[in-house]
Amino acid sequence: MRYSDLFTKTIKEIPADEAARNAQLLIQAGFIHKEMAGVYSYLPLGKKVLDNISQIVREEMNAIGGVEIELSILQNKDIWEKTDRWDDEKVDNWFKTKLKSGTELGISLTNEEQLANALRAFVSSYKDLPVYIYQIQKKFRNELRAKSGLMRGREFLMKDLYSFSRNQQEHDEFYEKAIEAYMKIYKRLGISGATYRTYASGGIFSKYSDEFQTLSEVGEDTIYIDEAQRIAINKEVFNDEVLGELGLSESELVEKKAVEVGNIFSLGTKYADALDVFYTDEKGNRKSIIMGSYGFGISRMMGLLAEHFADDKGLIWPEEVSPFEVYLALLERDKKTAGKAEELYHKLQEKGVAVLFDDRDVRAGEKFADADLIGLPFRVVVSEKSLKAGGVEFKKRTSKETEILTPDELVKRLTSS
């Protein structure tokens, strides 16, 4: 893509109404636009990042048998009343609206009820199970106080998977597979070293739920880490009894701030029972379906990555997430240099390298500053100077060193590994 086709602009000054580093950087670099508190629009670069994170999550969910769907956002009140999760006294962060007729509707904040209910149309036998269904979709939560940029919004992108199993063992096996899949995702995102499987409150369904917490100063959660075992425990369930059960010793634990980047729950049969979702087993018996839910905040992850991988010059995207792989900067716009840059731009695209081609008529310093701020993994400069030196200048975002490569060497470098 050509920089001149992005309609966004980077800005020099830090937005005054954002204190969160992730929002400051993403706004400065033109990835997002703030609409109101806790509500952001995603601009071309930001949209690509969301898509890239989504794709990683999608691949790992598919790998464990997930099937992608897209549920409606408008919610039928009747279904939620069956599980007693409609009343504002019970669930206080609903957004609700009304039909012209006066009928109340909910705006999706999670989807257990809806999907369990829909399942009645398709699942009735043990032969139909298990199923693992997920979607990547906006969620809306009427938070009393939005904060920390993308970390806690009122509208956010989330992957939510729901598992429907025939018995506890089948559920437990999938649950463990889901944990492994989550770990793979964090690895691909480049944050596995800072991310811990964390025991947290399981709510009313099971003793614990599993959270995935990434260490960060902006985190809202406090966790206690056992570094040797690579597990952690959320402060909300921290007590001697729990420590004993998990085989953790208080002396080994270190207190840290962290961001919840995933949370998976065993839900038992509550939803299925309340909504009358059963299956018939091999012997003709009516059985309850066991559910689990597996959340992953895509937009929150974008905020976390922005915060986690950044320096004083700007963002530093992990390769799999970066909106483009290469920032190609043309310095002088004379015919010869521009021609070489155009040639390289097309060549890289042919080879499948995602390039952001800065063809604007601005000074070198501005291009370098933008390249750093936007934070693509690699920067390539085509200039009189580089051509004289025998090619193009190549630099990693994380390195100070540059090297001169021929166009062929560059292509090779970017297409290997």
Next chain:
RNA sequence: CGGGGUGUGGCGCAGUUGGCUAGCGCGCGCGCUUUGGGAGCGCGAGGUCGGAGGUUCAAGUCCUCUCACCCCGACCA
């Protein structure tokens, strides 16, 4: 929801105890010069001061109400 803070061109800000046609920087447009780390000079466009009401000869400056945004706390199934 409790406490604290802030709303002035697209962005960041300044506007003394109310007083003349509301300023500055960035950005934007034009011209000349410049050209490898967000250039320099000149000219120019752009705001009615979050909104409503009030006090006053006079309100961006004072009062009342209201909306929005940020931070801390509470909340987060």
